Amino acid sequence: MSRVTEIRYVGYGVADFDAEKAYYADVFGLEAVPSDDGLAWFKAQGSDEHHVVRLRPAENNRVDVIALATDSRNDVDALCEKVKAAGAKIVHDPRELTTPGGGYGFRFFSPDGIQMEISADVARSGKRDLARWEGVPVKISHIVLHSPDHQALIRFFTDVLGFRISDWLGDFMCFLRCNSAHHRFAILPGPPCLNHVAYDMLSVDDMMRGAHRLKLKGVDIGWGPGRHTAGNNTFSYFVTPGGFVTEYTSELEEVDFDTREPTVYTPAPMVMDQWGIGVGGPQTLPHPQPNPGLFVTSEA
Ligand SMILES: [Fe+2]
Known part of the structure:
Protein backbone atom coordinates (compact mmCIF):
# COMPACT_ATOMS: atom_id res chain seq x y z
CA MET A 1 0.00 0.00 0.00
CA SER A 2 1.33 3.40 -0.93
CA ARG A 3 2.11 5.51 2.10
CA VAL A 4 4.23 8.35 3.40
CA THR A 5 7.63 7.11 4.58
CA GLU A 6 9.52 10.19 5.79
CA ILE A 7 9.48 13.93 6.44
CA ARG A 8 11.35 16.06 3.90
CA TYR A 9 11.14 19.73 4.91
CA VAL A 10 9.08 22.53 6.37
CA GLY A 11 8.62 25.75 4.38
CA TYR A 12 7.96 28.93 6.35
CA GLY A 13 6.99 32.45 5.36
CA VAL A 14 8.73 34.88 7.72
CA ALA A 15 8.40 38.64 8.24
CA ASP A 16 12.04 39.02 9.33
CA PHE A 17 13.80 36.93 6.69
CA ASP A 18 17.34 37.87 7.75
CA ALA A 19 16.79 37.09 11.43
CA GLU A 20 15.24 33.69 10.70
CA LYS A 21 18.03 32.85 8.22
CA ALA A 22 20.67 33.76 10.81
CA TYR A 23 18.93 31.57 13.39
CA TYR A 24 19.09 28.41 11.29
CA ALA A 25 22.56 29.03 9.83
CA ASP A 26 24.46 30.56 12.75
CA VAL A 27 22.59 29.47 15.86
CA PHE A 28 20.61 26.26 15.35
CA GLY A 29 23.27 24.49 13.28
CA LEU A 30 21.78 23.84 9.82
CA GLU A 31 23.76 24.48 6.63
CA ALA A 32 22.66 26.84 3.86
CA VAL A 33 21.92 25.22 0.48
CA PRO A 34 22.84 27.59 -2.40
CA SER A 35 19.91 28.82 -4.51
CA ASP A 36 19.11 31.78 -6.73
CA ASP A 37 15.34 31.85 -6.20
CA GLY A 38 15.24 34.49 -3.44
CA LEU A 39 14.39 31.86 -0.86
CA ALA A 40 16.65 30.40 1.81
CA TRP A 41 17.14 26.64 1.95
CA PHE A 42 18.90 24.69 4.67
CA LYS A 43 20.02 21.11 5.06
CA ALA A 44 20.93 19.06 8.10
CA GLN A 45 24.52 17.87 7.77
CA GLY A 46 23.98 14.37 9.13
CA SER A 47 21.37 13.35 6.54
CA ASP A 48 21.28 13.13 2.75
CA GLU A 49 17.82 14.76 2.59
CA HIS A 50 18.29 17.62 0.09
CA HIS A 51 16.92 20.26 2.50
CA VAL A 52 14.94 20.36 5.73
CA VAL A 53 13.94 24.05 6.02
CA ARG A 54 12.86 26.61 3.42
CA LEU A 55 12.32 30.28 4.29
CA ARG A 56 10.40 32.84 2.20
CA PRO A 57 10.13 36.58 2.92
CA ALA A 58 6.45 37.17 3.79
CA GLU A 59 4.07 39.66 5.41
CA ASN A 60 3.17 37.23 8.20
CA ASN A 61 4.97 34.43 9.95
CA ARG A 62 3.25 31.28 8.71
CA VAL A 63 3.87 27.68 7.76
CA ASP A 64 3.74 27.58 3.96
CA VAL A 65 4.17 23.86 3.39
CA ILE A 66 5.03 20.60 5.14
CA ALA A 67 6.73 18.28 2.64
CA LEU A 68 6.71 14.51 3.03
CA ALA A 69 8.36 11.65 1.17
CA THR A 70 7.07 8.49 -0.39
CA ASP A 71 9.06 5.74 -2.07
CA SER A 72 8.31 6.08 -5.79
CA ARG A 73 6.50 8.06 -8.48
CA ASN A 74 3.80 5.41 -8.54
CA ASP A 75 3.32 5.96 -4.81
CA VAL A 76 3.02 9.73 -5.43
CA ASP A 77 0.27 9.09 -7.99
CA ALA A 78 -1.52 6.57 -5.75
CA LEU A 79 -1.37 8.86 -2.70
CA CYS A 80 -2.75 11.75 -4.75
CA GLU A 81 -5.73 9.59 -5.69
CA LYS A 82 -6.25 8.66 -2.02
CA VAL A 83 -6.02 12.30 -0.92
CA LYS A 84 -8.57 13.27 -3.60
CA ALA A 85 -10.88 10.42 -2.60
CA ALA A 86 -10.73 11.64 1.01
CA GLY A 87 -12.07 15.00 -0.14
CA ALA A 88 -8.93 17.02 0.52
CA LYS A 89 -8.35 20.08 -1.67
CA ILE A 90 -5.59 19.53 -4.25
CA VAL A 91 -3.21 22.45 -4.93
CA HIS A 92 -1.57 20.77 -7.92
CA ASP A 93 -1.51 17.28 -9.35
CA PRO A 94 1.69 15.21 -9.49
CA ARG A 95 4.33 16.91 -11.65
CA GLU A 96 8.05 17.50 -11.92
CA LEU A 97 9.01 19.80 -9.04
CA THR A 98 11.00 22.95 -9.77
CA THR A 99 12.29 23.39 -6.22
CA PRO A 100 15.98 22.65 -5.49
CA GLY A 101 16.56 18.90 -5.70
CA GLY A 102 13.68 18.47 -8.17
CA GLY A 103 11.65 15.31 -7.86
CA TYR A 104 8.03 14.46 -8.59
CA GLY A 105 5.22 15.45 -6.29
CA PHE A 106 1.82 16.98 -5.59
CA ARG A 107 0.49 19.49 -3.11
CA PHE A 108 -2.77 19.54 -1.20
CA PHE A 109 -4.33 21.09 1.86
CA SER A 110 -4.72 19.04 5.02
CA PRO A 111 -8.32 18.90 6.31
CA ASP A 112 -7.34 21.89 8.49
CA GLY A 113 -5.94 23.93 5.58
CA ILE A 114 -2.19 23.47 6.09
CA GLN A 115 -0.49 23.01 2.72
CA MET A 116 1.32 19.68 2.36
CA GLU A 117 3.46 18.11 -0.36
CA ILE A 118 4.26 14.47 -1.06
CA SER A 119 7.18 13.69 -3.35
CA ALA A 120 9.59 11.05 -4.61
CA ASP A 121 12.81 11.12 -6.64
CA VAL A 122 14.16 14.26 -4.97
CA ALA A 123 17.96 14.45 -5.36
CA ARG A 124 19.96 13.32 -2.37
CA SER A 125 22.66 15.61 -1.04
CA GLY A 126 26.02 14.97 0.57
CA LYS A 127 26.12 14.12 4.25
CA ARG A 128 28.86 13.47 6.75
CA ASP A 129 29.26 11.46 9.90
CA LEU A 130 28.75 13.83 12.81
CA ALA A 131 31.00 13.42 15.84
CA ARG A 132 29.89 13.45 19.47
CA TRP A 133 29.86 16.97 20.96
CA LEU A 153 -6.74 14.68 11.45
CA ILE A 154 -5.35 11.51 13.08
CA ARG A 155 -7.71 9.46 10.89
CA PHE A 156 -6.51 11.39 7.81
CA PHE A 157 -2.90 10.56 8.69
CA THR A 158 -3.65 6.87 9.29
CA ASP A 159 -6.33 6.09 6.70
CA VAL A 160 -5.09 8.29 3.84
CA LEU A 161 -1.36 8.88 4.36
CA GLY A 162 -0.65 5.43 5.84
CA PHE A 163 0.70 6.38 9.26
CA ARG A 164 0.28 4.02 12.24
CA ILE A 165 -0.45 4.94 15.84
CA SER A 166 2.50 4.30 18.17
CA ASP A 167 1.17 5.68 21.47
CA TRP A 168 -1.41 7.98 23.01
CA LEU A 169 -1.10 10.49 25.82
CA GLY A 170 -4.59 10.31 27.32
CA ASP A 171 -7.05 10.77 24.46
CA PHE A 172 -5.61 14.06 23.28
CA MET A 173 -2.08 13.50 22.01
CA CYS A 174 -1.45 10.86 19.38
CA PHE A 175 2.02 9.75 18.23
CA LEU A 176 2.18 8.54 14.63
CA ARG A 177 4.92 6.63 12.79
CA CYS A 178 5.69 6.21 9.09
CA ASN A 179 8.89 4.16 9.47
CA SER A 180 10.87 2.62 12.33
CA ALA A 181 11.04 5.86 14.33
CA HIS A 182 8.53 5.82 17.21
CA HIS A 183 6.93 8.97 15.80
CA ARG A 184 7.40 11.33 12.90
CA PHE A 185 4.19 13.25 13.74
CA ALA A 186 2.14 13.91 16.82
CA ILE A 187 -1.28 15.57 16.80
CA LEU A 188 -2.89 17.59 19.59
CA PRO A 189 -6.16 19.54 19.93
CA GLY A 190 -5.99 23.28 19.32
CA PRO A 191 -6.20 25.81 16.51
CA PRO A 192 -5.00 24.61 13.08
CA CYS A 193 -1.26 25.23 13.30
CA LEU A 194 2.21 23.90 13.84
CA ASN A 195 3.27 23.21 17.43
CA HIS A 196 6.95 22.46 16.77
CA VAL A 197 9.53 20.80 14.55
CA ALA A 198 12.12 18.56 16.24
CA TYR A 199 15.59 17.65 15.00
CA ASP A 200 17.48 14.48 15.91
CA MET A 201 20.79 15.01 17.66
CA LEU A 202 23.48 12.34 17.68
CA SER A 203 23.33 11.90 21.46
CA VAL A 204 22.05 13.57 24.60
CA ASP A 205 25.51 15.20 24.84
CA ASP A 206 24.93 16.76 21.42
CA MET A 207 21.55 18.09 22.56
CA MET A 208 23.22 19.69 25.58
CA ARG A 209 26.20 21.02 23.59
CA GLY A 210 23.75 22.44 21.05
CA ALA A 211 21.81 24.10 23.88
CA HIS A 212 25.10 25.56 25.09
CA ARG A 213 25.74 27.13 21.66
CA LEU A 214 22.24 28.61 21.60
CA LYS A 215 22.75 30.01 25.09
CA LEU A 216 26.02 31.67 24.03
CA LYS A 217 24.12 33.26 21.12
CA TYR A 248 16.63 19.27 19.79
CA THR A 249 15.86 15.66 20.62
CA SER A 250 17.89 12.46 20.98
CA GLU A 251 17.45 8.74 21.57
CA LEU A 252 13.96 8.56 20.04
CA GLU A 253 12.80 4.93 20.38
CA GLU A 254 13.04 2.65 17.34
CA VAL A 255 10.01 0.38 16.83
CA ASP A 256 8.81 -2.31 14.44
CA PHE A 257 6.67 -0.44 11.92
CA ASP A 258 4.38 -3.43 11.31
CA THR A 259 3.87 -4.86 14.78
CA ARG A 260 4.09 -2.03 17.32
CA GLU A 261 0.99 -1.90 19.56
CA PRO A 262 0.13 1.46 21.17
CA THR A 263 0.28 2.24 24.87
CA VAL A 264 -2.06 4.85 26.36
CA TYR A 265 -0.12 6.94 28.90
CA THR A 266 -1.98 8.83 31.61
CA PRO A 267 -0.94 12.48 31.50
CA ALA A 268 1.12 13.58 34.50
CA PRO A 269 4.09 15.90 34.99
CA MET A 270 6.60 13.04 35.25
CA VAL A 271 5.12 11.49 32.11
CA MET A 272 5.56 14.68 30.07
CA ASP A 273 9.11 14.86 31.45
CA GLN A 274 10.65 11.85 33.19
CA TRP A 275 13.60 13.92 34.49
CA GLY A 276 11.57 16.77 35.98
CA ILE A 277 14.50 19.19 36.29
CA GLY A 278 14.07 21.38 33.21
CA VAL A 279 13.01 25.01 32.97
CA GLY A 280 9.65 26.11 31.57
CA GLY A 281 6.97 23.90 30.12
CA PRO A 282 4.44 23.90 27.29
CA GLN A 283 2.93 27.01 28.89
CA THR A 284 6.17 28.98 28.44
CA LEU A 285 6.29 28.34 24.69
CA PRO A 286 4.32 30.53 22.22
CA HIS A 287 0.57 30.09 22.56
CA PRO A 288 -0.87 28.20 19.54
CA GLN A 289 -2.59 30.53 17.03
CA PRO A 290 -4.33 29.55 13.76
CA ASN A 291 -1.75 29.40 10.97
CA PRO A 292 -2.19 32.54 8.80
CA GLY A 293 -3.36 31.75 5.29
CA LEU A 294 -5.19 28.45 5.82
CA PHE A 295 -6.25 27.03 2.45
CA VAL A 296 -4.20 29.79 0.75
CA THR A 297 -1.37 28.66 -1.50
CA SER A 298 1.99 30.22 -0.71
CA GLU A 299 4.07 31.91 -3.41
CA ALA A 300 6.62 29.10 -3.19
FE1 LIG B 1 8.86 17.03 20.09
Missing part, protein backbone atom coordinates in the same frame (compact mmCIF):
# COMPACT_ATOMS: atom_id res chain seq x y z
CA GLU A 134 29.39 18.75 17.60
CA GLY A 135 25.89 19.60 18.75
CA VAL A 136 24.29 20.13 15.32
CA PRO A 137 21.15 18.43 13.96
CA VAL A 138 21.36 15.10 12.14
CA LYS A 139 17.93 15.36 10.50
CA ILE A 140 14.31 16.27 11.15
CA SER A 141 12.94 13.96 13.83
CA HIS A 142 9.25 14.85 14.05
CA ILE A 143 6.56 17.48 13.58
CA VAL A 144 3.74 18.20 16.03
CA LEU A 145 0.50 19.76 14.81
CA HIS A 146 -2.58 21.13 16.54
CA SER A 147 -6.02 20.51 15.06
CA PRO A 148 -9.52 21.73 15.97
CA ASP A 149 -10.68 18.14 15.23
CA HIS A 150 -7.61 16.17 16.22
CA GLN A 151 -9.36 12.79 15.91
CA ALA A 152 -10.29 13.57 12.29
CA GLY A 218 21.36 34.55 23.38
CA VAL A 219 18.68 31.88 22.90
CA ASP A 220 17.67 30.23 26.16
CA ILE A 221 15.87 26.89 26.47
CA GLY A 222 12.09 27.49 26.38
CA TRP A 223 11.30 24.09 27.88
CA GLY A 224 13.78 21.45 28.96
CA PRO A 225 16.10 19.71 29.14
CA GLY A 226 13.92 16.68 29.75
CA ARG A 227 12.90 13.24 28.54
CA HIS A 228 9.40 12.42 27.29
CA THR A 229 7.79 9.04 28.06
CA ALA A 230 6.11 8.32 24.68
CA GLY A 231 9.11 7.66 22.43
CA ASN A 232 11.50 7.97 25.40
CA ASN A 233 13.27 10.85 23.63
CA THR A 234 15.12 13.70 25.29
CA PHE A 235 14.03 17.26 24.49
CA SER A 236 15.00 20.91 24.64
CA TYR A 237 12.76 23.48 22.96
CA PHE A 238 13.90 26.83 21.51
CA VAL A 239 11.86 29.63 19.90
CA THR A 240 13.04 31.14 16.59
CA PRO A 241 13.05 34.94 16.00
CA GLY A 242 9.79 34.46 14.05
CA GLY A 243 8.12 32.71 16.99
CA PHE A 244 8.27 29.14 15.68
CA VAL A 245 9.22 26.38 18.11
CA THR A 246 12.19 24.15 17.28
CA GLU A 247 13.43 21.21 19.33
Whole structure:
Protein backbone atom coordinates (compact mmCIF):
# COMPACT_ATOMS: atom_id res chain seq x y z
CA MET A 1 0.00 0.00 0.00
CA SER A 2 1.33 3.40 -0.93
CA ARG A 3 2.11 5.51 2.10
CA VAL A 4 4.23 8.35 3.40
CA THR A 5 7.63 7.11 4.58
CA GLU A 6 9.52 10.19 5.79
CA ILE A 7 9.48 13.93 6.44
CA ARG A 8 11.35 16.06 3.90
CA TYR A 9 11.14 19.73 4.91
CA VAL A 10 9.08 22.53 6.37
CA GLY A 11 8.62 25.75 4.38
CA TYR A 12 7.96 28.93 6.35
CA GLY A 13 6.99 32.45 5.36
CA VAL A 14 8.73 34.88 7.72
CA ALA A 15 8.40 38.64 8.24
CA ASP A 16 12.04 39.02 9.33
CA PHE A 17 13.80 36.93 6.69
CA ASP A 18 17.34 37.87 7.75
CA ALA A 19 16.79 37.09 11.43
CA GLU A 20 15.24 33.69 10.70
CA LYS A 21 18.03 32.85 8.22
CA ALA A 22 20.67 33.76 10.81
CA TYR A 23 18.93 31.57 13.39
CA TYR A 24 19.09 28.41 11.29
CA ALA A 25 22.56 29.03 9.83
CA ASP A 26 24.46 30.56 12.75
CA VAL A 27 22.59 29.47 15.86
CA PHE A 28 20.61 26.26 15.35
CA GLY A 29 23.27 24.49 13.28
CA LEU A 30 21.78 23.84 9.82
CA GLU A 31 23.76 24.48 6.63
CA ALA A 32 22.66 26.84 3.86
CA VAL A 33 21.92 25.22 0.48
CA PRO A 34 22.84 27.59 -2.40
CA SER A 35 19.91 28.82 -4.51
CA ASP A 36 19.11 31.78 -6.73
CA ASP A 37 15.34 31.85 -6.20
CA GLY A 38 15.24 34.49 -3.44
CA LEU A 39 14.39 31.86 -0.86
CA ALA A 40 16.65 30.40 1.81
CA TRP A 41 17.14 26.64 1.95
CA PHE A 42 18.90 24.69 4.67
CA LYS A 43 20.02 21.11 5.06
CA ALA A 44 20.93 19.06 8.10
CA GLN A 45 24.52 17.87 7.77
CA GLY A 46 23.98 14.37 9.13
CA SER A 47 21.37 13.35 6.54
CA ASP A 48 21.28 13.13 2.75
CA GLU A 49 17.82 14.76 2.59
CA HIS A 50 18.29 17.62 0.09
CA HIS A 51 16.92 20.26 2.50
CA VAL A 52 14.94 20.36 5.73
CA VAL A 53 13.94 24.05 6.02
CA ARG A 54 12.86 26.61 3.42
CA LEU A 55 12.32 30.28 4.29
CA ARG A 56 10.40 32.84 2.20
CA PRO A 57 10.13 36.58 2.92
CA ALA A 58 6.45 37.17 3.79
CA GLU A 59 4.07 39.66 5.41
CA ASN A 60 3.17 37.23 8.20
CA ASN A 61 4.97 34.43 9.95
CA ARG A 62 3.25 31.28 8.71
CA VAL A 63 3.87 27.68 7.76
CA ASP A 64 3.74 27.58 3.96
CA VAL A 65 4.17 23.86 3.39
CA ILE A 66 5.03 20.60 5.14
CA ALA A 67 6.73 18.28 2.64
CA LEU A 68 6.71 14.51 3.03
CA ALA A 69 8.36 11.65 1.17
CA THR A 70 7.07 8.49 -0.39
CA ASP A 71 9.06 5.74 -2.07
CA SER A 72 8.31 6.08 -5.79
CA ARG A 73 6.50 8.06 -8.48
CA ASN A 74 3.80 5.41 -8.54
CA ASP A 75 3.32 5.96 -4.81
CA VAL A 76 3.02 9.73 -5.43
CA ASP A 77 0.27 9.09 -7.99
CA ALA A 78 -1.52 6.57 -5.75
CA LEU A 79 -1.37 8.86 -2.70
CA CYS A 80 -2.75 11.75 -4.75
CA GLU A 81 -5.73 9.59 -5.69
CA LYS A 82 -6.25 8.66 -2.02
CA VAL A 83 -6.02 12.30 -0.92
CA LYS A 84 -8.57 13.27 -3.60
CA ALA A 85 -10.88 10.42 -2.60
CA ALA A 86 -10.73 11.64 1.01
CA GLY A 87 -12.07 15.00 -0.14
CA ALA A 88 -8.93 17.02 0.52
CA LYS A 89 -8.35 20.08 -1.67
CA ILE A 90 -5.59 19.53 -4.25
CA VAL A 91 -3.21 22.45 -4.93
CA HIS A 92 -1.57 20.77 -7.92
CA ASP A 93 -1.51 17.28 -9.35
CA PRO A 94 1.69 15.21 -9.49
CA ARG A 95 4.33 16.91 -11.65
CA GLU A 96 8.05 17.50 -11.92
CA LEU A 97 9.01 19.80 -9.04
CA THR A 98 11.00 22.95 -9.77
CA THR A 99 12.29 23.39 -6.22
CA PRO A 100 15.98 22.65 -5.49
CA GLY A 101 16.56 18.90 -5.70
CA GLY A 102 13.68 18.47 -8.17
CA GLY A 103 11.65 15.31 -7.86
CA TYR A 104 8.03 14.46 -8.59
CA GLY A 105 5.22 15.45 -6.29
CA PHE A 106 1.82 16.98 -5.59
CA ARG A 107 0.49 19.49 -3.11
CA PHE A 108 -2.77 19.54 -1.20
CA PHE A 109 -4.33 21.09 1.86
CA SER A 110 -4.72 19.04 5.02
CA PRO A 111 -8.32 18.90 6.31
CA ASP A 112 -7.34 21.89 8.49
CA GLY A 113 -5.94 23.93 5.58
CA ILE A 114 -2.19 23.47 6.09
CA GLN A 115 -0.49 23.01 2.72
CA MET A 116 1.32 19.68 2.36
CA GLU A 117 3.46 18.11 -0.36
CA ILE A 118 4.26 14.47 -1.06
CA SER A 119 7.18 13.69 -3.35
CA ALA A 120 9.59 11.05 -4.61
CA ASP A 121 12.81 11.12 -6.64
CA VAL A 122 14.16 14.26 -4.97
CA ALA A 123 17.96 14.45 -5.36
CA ARG A 124 19.96 13.32 -2.37
CA SER A 125 22.66 15.61 -1.04
CA GLY A 126 26.02 14.97 0.57
CA LYS A 127 26.12 14.12 4.25
CA ARG A 128 28.86 13.47 6.75
CA ASP A 129 29.26 11.46 9.90
CA LEU A 130 28.75 13.83 12.81
CA ALA A 131 31.00 13.42 15.84
CA ARG A 132 29.89 13.45 19.47
CA TRP A 133 29.86 16.97 20.96
CA GLU A 134 29.39 18.75 17.60
CA GLY A 135 25.89 19.60 18.75
CA VAL A 136 24.29 20.13 15.32
CA PRO A 137 21.15 18.43 13.96
CA VAL A 138 21.36 15.10 12.14
CA LYS A 139 17.93 15.36 10.50
CA ILE A 140 14.31 16.27 11.15
CA SER A 141 12.94 13.96 13.83
CA HIS A 142 9.25 14.85 14.05
CA ILE A 143 6.56 17.48 13.58
CA VAL A 144 3.74 18.20 16.03
CA LEU A 145 0.50 19.76 14.81
CA HIS A 146 -2.58 21.13 16.54
CA SER A 147 -6.02 20.51 15.06
CA PRO A 148 -9.52 21.73 15.97
CA ASP A 149 -10.68 18.14 15.23
CA HIS A 150 -7.61 16.17 16.22
CA GLN A 151 -9.36 12.79 15.91
CA ALA A 152 -10.29 13.57 12.29
CA LEU A 153 -6.74 14.68 11.45
CA ILE A 154 -5.35 11.51 13.08
CA ARG A 155 -7.71 9.46 10.89
CA PHE A 156 -6.51 11.39 7.81
CA PHE A 157 -2.90 10.56 8.69
CA THR A 158 -3.65 6.87 9.29
CA ASP A 159 -6.33 6.09 6.70
CA VAL A 160 -5.09 8.29 3.84
CA LEU A 161 -1.36 8.88 4.36
CA GLY A 162 -0.65 5.43 5.84
CA PHE A 163 0.70 6.38 9.26
CA ARG A 164 0.28 4.02 12.24
CA ILE A 165 -0.45 4.94 15.84
CA SER A 166 2.50 4.30 18.17
CA ASP A 167 1.17 5.68 21.47
CA TRP A 168 -1.41 7.98 23.01
CA LEU A 169 -1.10 10.49 25.82
CA GLY A 170 -4.59 10.31 27.32
CA ASP A 171 -7.05 10.77 24.46
CA PHE A 172 -5.61 14.06 23.28
CA MET A 173 -2.08 13.50 22.01
CA CYS A 174 -1.45 10.86 19.38
CA PHE A 175 2.02 9.75 18.23
CA LEU A 176 2.18 8.54 14.63
CA ARG A 177 4.92 6.63 12.79
CA CYS A 178 5.69 6.21 9.09
CA ASN A 179 8.89 4.16 9.47
CA SER A 180 10.87 2.62 12.33
CA ALA A 181 11.04 5.86 14.33
CA HIS A 182 8.53 5.82 17.21
CA HIS A 183 6.93 8.97 15.80
CA ARG A 184 7.40 11.33 12.90
CA PHE A 185 4.19 13.25 13.74
CA ALA A 186 2.14 13.91 16.82
CA ILE A 187 -1.28 15.57 16.80
CA LEU A 188 -2.89 17.59 19.59
CA PRO A 189 -6.16 19.54 19.93
CA GLY A 190 -5.99 23.28 19.32
CA PRO A 191 -6.20 25.81 16.51
CA PRO A 192 -5.00 24.61 13.08
CA CYS A 193 -1.26 25.23 13.30
CA LEU A 194 2.21 23.90 13.84
CA ASN A 195 3.27 23.21 17.43
CA HIS A 196 6.95 22.46 16.77
CA VAL A 197 9.53 20.80 14.55
CA ALA A 198 12.12 18.56 16.24
CA TYR A 199 15.59 17.65 15.00
CA ASP A 200 17.48 14.48 15.91
CA MET A 201 20.79 15.01 17.66
CA LEU A 202 23.48 12.34 17.68
CA SER A 203 23.33 11.90 21.46
CA VAL A 204 22.05 13.57 24.60
CA ASP A 205 25.51 15.20 24.84
CA ASP A 206 24.93 16.76 21.42
CA MET A 207 21.55 18.09 22.56
CA MET A 208 23.22 19.69 25.58
CA ARG A 209 26.20 21.02 23.59
CA GLY A 210 23.75 22.44 21.05
CA ALA A 211 21.81 24.10 23.88
CA HIS A 212 25.10 25.56 25.09
CA ARG A 213 25.74 27.13 21.66
CA LEU A 214 22.24 28.61 21.60
CA LYS A 215 22.75 30.01 25.09
CA LEU A 216 26.02 31.67 24.03
CA LYS A 217 24.12 33.26 21.12
CA GLY A 218 21.36 34.55 23.38
CA VAL A 219 18.68 31.88 22.90
CA ASP A 220 17.67 30.23 26.16
CA ILE A 221 15.87 26.89 26.47
CA GLY A 222 12.09 27.49 26.38
CA TRP A 223 11.30 24.09 27.88
CA GLY A 224 13.78 21.45 28.96
CA PRO A 225 16.10 19.71 29.14
CA GLY A 226 13.92 16.68 29.75
CA ARG A 227 12.90 13.24 28.54
CA HIS A 228 9.40 12.42 27.29
CA THR A 229 7.79 9.04 28.06
CA ALA A 230 6.11 8.32 24.68
CA GLY A 231 9.11 7.66 22.43
CA ASN A 232 11.50 7.97 25.40
CA ASN A 233 13.27 10.85 23.63
CA THR A 234 15.12 13.70 25.29
CA PHE A 235 14.03 17.26 24.49
CA SER A 236 15.00 20.91 24.64
CA TYR A 237 12.76 23.48 22.96
CA PHE A 238 13.90 26.83 21.51
CA VAL A 239 11.86 29.63 19.90
CA THR A 240 13.04 31.14 16.59
CA PRO A 241 13.05 34.94 16.00
CA GLY A 242 9.79 34.46 14.05
CA GLY A 243 8.12 32.71 16.99
CA PHE A 244 8.27 29.14 15.68
CA VAL A 245 9.22 26.38 18.11
CA THR A 246 12.19 24.15 17.28
CA GLU A 247 13.43 21.21 19.33
CA TYR A 248 16.63 19.27 19.79
CA THR A 249 15.86 15.66 20.62
CA SER A 250 17.89 12.46 20.98
CA GLU A 251 17.45 8.74 21.57
CA LEU A 252 13.96 8.56 20.04
CA GLU A 253 12.80 4.93 20.38
CA GLU A 254 13.04 2.65 17.34
CA VAL A 255 10.01 0.38 16.83
CA ASP A 256 8.81 -2.31 14.44
CA PHE A 257 6.67 -0.44 11.92
CA ASP A 258 4.38 -3.43 11.31
CA THR A 259 3.87 -4.86 14.78
CA ARG A 260 4.09 -2.03 17.32
CA GLU A 261 0.99 -1.90 19.56
CA PRO A 262 0.13 1.46 21.17
CA THR A 263 0.28 2.24 24.87
CA VAL A 264 -2.06 4.85 26.36
CA TYR A 265 -0.12 6.94 28.90
CA THR A 266 -1.98 8.83 31.61
CA PRO A 267 -0.94 12.48 31.50
CA ALA A 268 1.12 13.58 34.50
CA PRO A 269 4.09 15.90 34.99
CA MET A 270 6.60 13.04 35.25
CA VAL A 271 5.12 11.49 32.11
CA MET A 272 5.56 14.68 30.07
CA ASP A 273 9.11 14.86 31.45
CA GLN A 274 10.65 11.85 33.19
CA TRP A 275 13.60 13.92 34.49
CA GLY A 276 11.57 16.77 35.98
CA ILE A 277 14.50 19.19 36.29
CA GLY A 278 14.07 21.38 33.21
CA VAL A 279 13.01 25.01 32.97
CA GLY A 280 9.65 26.11 31.57
CA GLY A 281 6.97 23.90 30.12
CA PRO A 282 4.44 23.90 27.29
CA GLN A 283 2.93 27.01 28.89
CA THR A 284 6.17 28.98 28.44
CA LEU A 285 6.29 28.34 24.69
CA PRO A 286 4.32 30.53 22.22
CA HIS A 287 0.57 30.09 22.56
CA PRO A 288 -0.87 28.20 19.54
CA GLN A 289 -2.59 30.53 17.03
CA PRO A 290 -4.33 29.55 13.76
CA ASN A 291 -1.75 29.40 10.97
CA PRO A 292 -2.19 32.54 8.80
CA GLY A 293 -3.36 31.75 5.29
CA LEU A 294 -5.19 28.45 5.82
CA PHE A 295 -6.25 27.03 2.45
CA VAL A 296 -4.20 29.79 0.75
CA THR A 297 -1.37 28.66 -1.50
CA SER A 298 1.99 30.22 -0.71
CA GLU A 299 4.07 31.91 -3.41
CA ALA A 300 6.62 29.10 -3.19
FE1 LIG B 1 8.86 17.03 20.09
